Amino acid sequence: MIIKNYLYNSLVMVFAGMFLVSAAPAMAKEDPPRDEPDPGYEEVYKLVGGSLPEIIKEDNKELVSLLLKPPLGKPLREAFNPDTAIKALFGRAGAPIAPGCKQIYTPSGDIDPGECQASRGEEAGGGIYKEFRFSKNMSLGNISFFDRPKAVEIDPGKLVPVRMTDQQAYDTARKFLQNTFGLPVSEETPAPPLANKAVNLSLPVKTLALGGVDREGGKFNVPVEKMVILQRGFNFRLGGTYGEYDWIPGPGKAMMVLDDRSLTSGGLREVVVRGWHEVKAHPDANPEFAKSRAMLSDEITRDLLNESTGRISKLNCRLVLDSIPTPSGVGLLLPAVQVHVSPVPADLSEDAQNALAMKSTAGFVRTYNLVELNETNPKGGEME
């Protein structure tokens, strides 16, 4: 057992000041700065123009008009029943709900944006613990659940590989989210159209794994769980060669982690619904003020240049429905373009990665409204 020597720490602290103003000493290896020039207007404008979805034209009045009337499902405020969820997650014994859950207003009279919690076990310590949280104001659309096992020593050789298939995980997650949390089917983007061989048939399911190396050099990598991710979408049936513009991403995402227990006992490790807001069209968005493709390209280009981003290797734009929060919790939907900017290409060799030292590497995302808002409530150019 290690006992930290804080007396030693304190002594070090006392002497630390002696070095605060010391000159930087010479070092064996220097790595001087490597500036990269910002791209010019023409270069960025061309990148933006080349990546905007083709569905965005010079005249977007009709598109904006359509996007302001999304086919909404029943909001979680109506569809989510905490009692049903608690029974499903904790069994007949249920779980006590924290006091104050019925207090949905703050002392100042505003709607409380906080969460209500029900739990079994102790959060602190190494025991079994289950925690269920949900928005007091379900218009905000946040729900989460964890089932934490007891903390025990883990032998890598005894890790049990998950056997569940992606399809089983996907089906189980969708069924649970719809039946227990009330997630509207009409807002869950369907799996890709299987009939079309041009598309990627993989489901939005990932495998989670634990790996490592022992002191003797023995290596282990064991898949232990499945993670299903469902992005909220709205089915506008906008078309495209393969129907790729039929569904437009909206605010909200659901994530569920399952292991093989989930198929037999109904046990779940983790479920999260985040930002699945109740939404309505932004009242100040008028299709007459839809931006043209050229206007949007210019706005995005100028904003990126203003940021002084350094090198841009890739730029991708996608049409989305953004949500502007309001005090009531109901989000105001706005058609928008989400721009992803990457300073490096998709795949790089190890040598190419080494050459990135002291250069821009982090990608970033920003969102731009597709329509100018009335001056009564300007929110144009919302930054992501």
Added chain:
Amino acid sequence: MEQKGKRAGYGKQTLLVLFLASAVAVPAAAMEVKVFAIGDFVPSGSGGCGGGDRSHWPTMVDHWYDHMGVHGHTKDGQYTNGSMTIQRFCDPDWNGGCLDYLYVDEASAAMIATHGSDSGDHWAGTMRYPWGGHCALDAGGTSDDMWVGDFDLEFIHLSSCYSADDDNLPGIRHAMYDPVDSPNNGRRAHQWNGFHGLMWIGSRFDNDYKEFAHDAHSTSISRSWVHNLYDDRVDCAGYDPWNWFGTCQEQCPVAYSIGPTGSSALTRLVNERYNYVYADPTGNNGWAYRYIVACDPSGETAFSP
């Protein structure tokens, strides 16, 4: 603007030490947390280290920092832009002028946000200004600038590209102890959380950092890091918002721990939380990691440890 936090509360730390001496793992007392973020990089012509600006980066990682405060931890230092050099992160056993024991290694949990690259067998973070001609903070592998954990740090989180690349996993452990001090004082870092390949910045990720802080109190830090910071659809082509054509990239978080054996490291990885902290690892011959199989980010090939 740079804002320095207050000094550590040693009385509280001493109590924690007494607890740590009496059990394998204990509900931990409040931690001291620090965040170091660069969003405004300085061109070399102005005396800086270069790098493209990412103005939202400090705000994004502050969501972790602020929420740690909500959970009762001591917000002990919020360093944004300012004179960020490797001096705050390097160990005096590498260079006598280094001051990690006043900055990153003086916290119990810290987050660093800056551009990063894969420098051979380790991560290299870009600083705002050079120090001794040095713009890169090299950590792990054969590098020897950054040795944390020998003073205090337990959990280090890197909001930085290439900070946990698959090919660098064997070397991360070398940044989590000090070869001079750790054998004598027994102190080592517990966990390192980073990314394989590129990571992303934007307000759409703000809540992920907040939820990471929140969930890491009720479930393990490693689980919270990987599950909250994974993103399955970044950088998709405009015609492919659902990745039906396979154009999307992923954001690939990786959590990493050390121990004298693989079993010890794995046990820490699976169980440690901000409020359930084991005593310092007694060695780093074993290491373990939590990851997403074949996660494929920008700037890298798919994760293949």
